[in-house]
Amino acid sequence: MSGQPKIALRGVSKVFDVRGEGEPFTAIHGVDLDVREGEFLTLVGPSGCGKSTLLDLIAGLTTATAGEILLDGAPITGPGLDRGIVFQQYALFPWRTALANIEFGLEAKGVPRRERAEAARRYLDLVGLNGFGGRYPHELSGGMRQRVAIARSLAFDPDVLLMDEPFAALDAQTRESLQEELLRIWEQTNKTIVFITHGIDEAVYLGRRVAVMTSRPGRVKEIVTVDFASREGDLRAGPRFGEYRHHIWTLLRDEVAAAQADERKVVGSHG
């Protein structure tokens, strides 16, 4: 089984029919990507290149126009509890307390009440929110909300965690502590994680591989394997980190320029 990727995308394209516009809109085109079992893959690319679209496809929330997406070798037919998503805007249910939010997926899974409560407490602890279980989302800080959202996705024990810029709305300190915590959780739980980010630093720090996408229609331009001899100390300050960052920055620079030119063209054609 070791040879089979956890998630495999083969020539995946997604075309949207935009209302009021004659021609269809190609968000991603011919994406090939393998995500290995238990790996932490980060995904970077210019804004609008189709990263979120790609994640929706893997989540089964939308269907591909062409190509196939395999999970453990079987085509994805829809959403399921074998994959959990964490959104940038948390997407917590405001009428549920932190604990009740974490229980949500377990309810969907049909786990009995007692076990549900137990599991929710465990995952609340795991994300370091012991004592905040009874709070409603609006009574929590942004960082705490995102911890709850992560706990909610972990609680129903999916094999794959799909994260769409989960830390983008947080301040630098909170972001760094959540990054560290996420790595710790990943090491403890052996989940396969696909993590979208705009931050090159974040991509290099978290990802064992970094997939760089082209401007729209998005494809995978290059996959950079990130390998540090040691992760002790201030990883971000080391020369290796700088090299990876520069390499990815160079890959992205041309794509961002292309994306901006494309946006101007689109705006121009409307004005």
Added chain:
Amino acid sequence: MADRSRGGTVAVPERPGAYPVRERPDKGPGVRVRRAVPAAVRAVSGVARKSAAIVLLLAVWEVLPRIGVVDPVFLTPFSEVVVAWGGLVAGGELLDHVQASLLRSLAGFGLAIAGAIPLGLLIGWYRPVADFLGPVLELFRNTAALALLPVFVLILGLGETSKIAIILYACAWPILLNTIAGVRGVDPLLVKSARSMGLTPLRLFQKVILPAAVPTVFTGIRLAGAYSILVLVAAEMVGAKAGLGYLINYAQFNFRIPDMYAGILTISVLGLLFNLLLLRLERHFSTWRTT
């Protein structure tokens, strides 16, 4: 007054500033730390400030007829209205009228809740139903309830049925429109999040759409509560033998002007209390709503 009984115009969910936020001087966490005496003084002065306008209004009501600015025959001084009110209470007459009125209001209001919420959920959730019923709803919501009163009387007669029906009709609109708005207004990201966890449409409705819509639905219920009292009076002015609307109309007809004002006062207080009760209920069910 006639304009306010139109159901359709007030369906927009209210913003927090739309009605005055009442202070609770004895319950704030910061207040408890301070000494009790100033807190009590503040509470009293708070009550005084808030009732100042009412006291002023009553004073004007008392004084104007007494100094002859208004004919006291048409505007009975407030103190005499209170006396008349006492008489009506003592004679047991008022209780009968209040009972008759409340029964009609609550029946119409309750039936409106029972009917409009399910219908609103259906319209809000199923596009085809909305497309089908949309134009009819648009037409009727712009027809004042009281304009239809003669029609109700013609078809349902002068008895209880037509009175309860017109109250039901007036109450149904805010509930219906708010329920539709509540269902439609659910954050799509929450729906997406729930869907990503493999919820079936039915469970999605039960676990996301319904709870998310509850505060908006309750706003509709509270508005309906107000309408149930507003429309009541008009309904009872036609062919009723009891009820506060009947009392007001009958007293005016027989030139028992103090009794008429006593009836008006009763209905105002009744409406106020009902609204306060529903406001409490609404708050209780929307504690999680921050904005």
